Amino acid sequence: MPRFVTLTPRQKVSCLIAAAMPKEVGTPAMAEVDRELMPIIAELTTLGPGNDQHPSARELFNWLVDPKRTAEEFIYAIGPVTQHVCCVMVDHFYHCVSYDTETRTNSVYLCKVSAEALAARCPFLEGPWETVAWHVVALNSSYPSEEYGFASNFFSAWIISVIGDPNLCPNSYLRFHLITLVRRLVDNQHNQSQAIMSVMYVCSNLDIGHLWGDMNLHGIAHMFEYFGDHLFNFDKQLADRLNNELNLRSSAILQDVAYNHSMNSAIYTELRELRALVALLKITRAYILQKYKYFLENGLCEVRHRFVCESLSHTVYVLFSSFRMSFQKPQLVDLAASCIMDFVEFVLLVSTAMVAHHGTLLYTEALVNTDLLLEKLLGFDYSCSMVITPVLTKLIHRYYHGRLSNLIEKLHPSIIVDFPSLYEFFYEVPNYVGVVHDFDETFG
16 A cells, blocks of 8 residues: 655755756766755745844755865855756745845855855865855855845954965955955954955955956945945055155165165065055056047947946046045055046046037036046135145146147037036146145145
8 A cells, every 4th residue: 555755845845856957967976965955955045034043054054064075066066056946946936935036046045155154164265165265256246235134253254364365365366356255245344454454455466357257446446335434544544654654765765875774675665555556546547548449449439338437437436535545645646647637538538429429418427426536636725725636736737738638629518517626627727736735634
């Protein structure tokens, strides 16, 4: 006589998923992984916010941190198995599934659990675990922390240490892209000074080849915005340190020359944060010139360039807003002035081409960001005298009789009429460049 077995809801889902499992996913080598993880991940897909301590989340975490698990199994668990389970769950249990609406393949809790497990499993990221880290970064690229919460303090301390220490992660490209996990998973009210230092460290070795995926220039701008007021305090302290370093170096050089001492190389070593800002300015300039060349080759007036132009203007505005005091120091003022010149020229020439071709201004947001940037670099004091920062002074002195004059001739008159700082920059600032007020007193 046949026996009938009553299945639990988890077993029913597991049977359904197994029945729908394509042969290429359920390979013999990973059959045990499929059997263990499918019901756990299926249950994870049904969890909404506030379920961090749910048994299925804990089960998956314990499975991933088991020392017997290989990097290949870790990747398989958060990749092919999860994608298949989520697709089946969406197809058959759409009404109770919580998933990533963009990819239709991610359990939201899997994102955080995988990151926590990686931190618990790997004090160092090297060898096959670098590949695991890349998968975890991709998985968390759109993690909604505002709904599902941040990761643990343990994870926060781990990710900040790994980003800032090449001994913990030798791959500089990976360390740079791990910043995504800081922005998505770390509460910005904790460990901010250490997080900023780690980000600046990894940026000190940055080149334009690092910029792709979620961590492009726009992603860096979001990172700086994420730090908020903490970055303002960091910038103020860095500007003071740059002043002190310059004075110390000048007096050390005089001492070496006057007394013929052997040179102390430590005195002439640049601050890591200074190297980071130099790298960021150089990459921003290279990116601006790269995009301008591309626009020229494909038509300056193409409407499809609008997003690139507006996101770039936002990035430059955030960069200079974040470090506006440090950029005024002698170590950075030349490079900062060149970057602003390239940026202003790019935005205004593209805007002029758009007006000439379409008869209307389509890049308003880019011009707004440019106007806001220039507003931070000039202003008026209590006596209504114009105040001009060192960066803007350097820019005017260097480019007024060349690129700026040529740009004024090419400008469409309607472009800057509604943007007061742009108008002042072109038609009033040159008359004031001989009267430069002290930046630290006015803007500090």
